[in-house]
Amino acid sequence: MDRAGSVKDLASELLALKKASGSSFVQLSEKTHYAKSSWERWVNGKQFPPRDAVERLALLCGTDPAPLLALWAEEDARRAAPEPEAGAEAGAGVEPEGRAESWAAVFRRRRVLWASVVLAVLLVAGAVSYTALSGSGEPPAAPRPQPVVTVAGPATGCTLTHCEGRDPKKMNCGADAVTVRTGSIPKDLVIELRYSRACRAAWGRISFAQVGATVVVNNSDGAAQADVVHFDRDVYTPLIAAPDDGSVWVCAALPKNGPRSCTGRFIPSEEKAQQP
Template sequence: MDRAGSVRDLASELLALKKSSGASFARLSEQTHYAKSSWERWVNGKQFPPRDAVESLARLCETDPAPLLALWDEEDARRTAPEPDEANEAGAPEAGDAPEGASGEAPAGPTGRRRRALWGALVLAVLLVAGAAAYGAVALTGSDEPSAAPRPKPAVKVAAVRTGCTLTGCEGRDPKKMNCGADAVTVRTGSIPKDLVIELRYSRACKAAWGRISFAQVGATVVVNNSDGAAQADVVHFDRDVYTPLIAAPDDGSVWACASLPKSGEPSCTGDFVPSREKAQQP
């Protein structure tokens, strides 16, 4: 199945669910935190939907989300997989090449062993001559220093994390979709007694952060803020966890996350995180 086909198949399933529920795009927007224009694009196959949106629709229609999420996972893996040309860059063996010993020829007899012995003797002689020449050069110069400096070792290149955005370009976007989770770490934590856990997640590659809460109840809210006055939030609609969209986390700015329970106006927050002060602690 091609990529466009998978998107259309997923969209057709979403459309069938929407029709069976009788809900309008406006109603879907009211019941979730996604705009009705976004729902129109996803249901009609114009844009690939977030995983959370697919699960939200299944829950609202009181149907098992597992088949839809499996279809979503399959398409997401296909969308993020490298193109065939990129996969071939790893250096597959050329057609017709065969490993040593796979030519089908019989093992060499006494003649082969004699040739190997002669080559071994020749290589040993060359090494002895080279060693003697090097020793003579040192004796003539009167120095223990080698005649030539050793070649520097090649630098090891570390592959950079490929992300879909950085800084303010990440505002409001999904950290998973932007691949910001590839190098993300939890830099601050907090809690609301007894069980709710608050996390401030940070990606150095994206220069962005987001908030996440776990073991929460439906209606609990998580908000991520930065010192430039920007904020992103999300609410637990089902299950017990949720994370916010991304927010910019400049090196010299601060970011923090807060959470509150449905019937409580008192938020609980993590401490501030300033990336430039803690770079050495990042992986």
């Protein structure tokens, strides 16, 4: 079964549960804290849902979530597997892309080598000429080349929409993460919008919260990820895509339809994320 097929299978199960519950997308949003538009995409197979959303829908309908979660895990494993190389499926007589890139790299290295040889010859010729004109037997010292230092970003497990629904710690998105927006619900609850430039993704986090408090991260494409405090006093959401020209923000709510508050929107292309 291909990936699209397995997503459709999961979506058909979610659709069956939604019909059995008799709930509209608006009602599902109110009961689960996920956006109405997100439920529409998940149920219609347009987007892979987060594990928490699948479990909540099953529990909401009074159904054992285990079979649905097994189907979800199977698809999640497929999504995590690398895509097949284009060259592996190419027909005879078609050179794989990787090989074409290798020949290009060899050609570039040869050009650099020849350029280095020509430069060395010119330097030697210049030194000989200088010695002949000055009468000195010692050629001038050649300038010492300066080392080039390249700073690499952190190795991450995903970027943009491939991060949707994944754990920021497991994807190593926390390696360069910064808090770009904050908010609060008096007196104690703290809301944070966390952003990773390497993953081009974001997530929400709340601290000093009560059990039952919720946090939802949203983006301007209509996607959302959420979580709820089950124990302790803090929790963070799964990842959501944060494209350069889009916006992301976080909302939180106290238990039992208590007060709700949101951070301001963050647009990566318009400002540089600063460590708070």
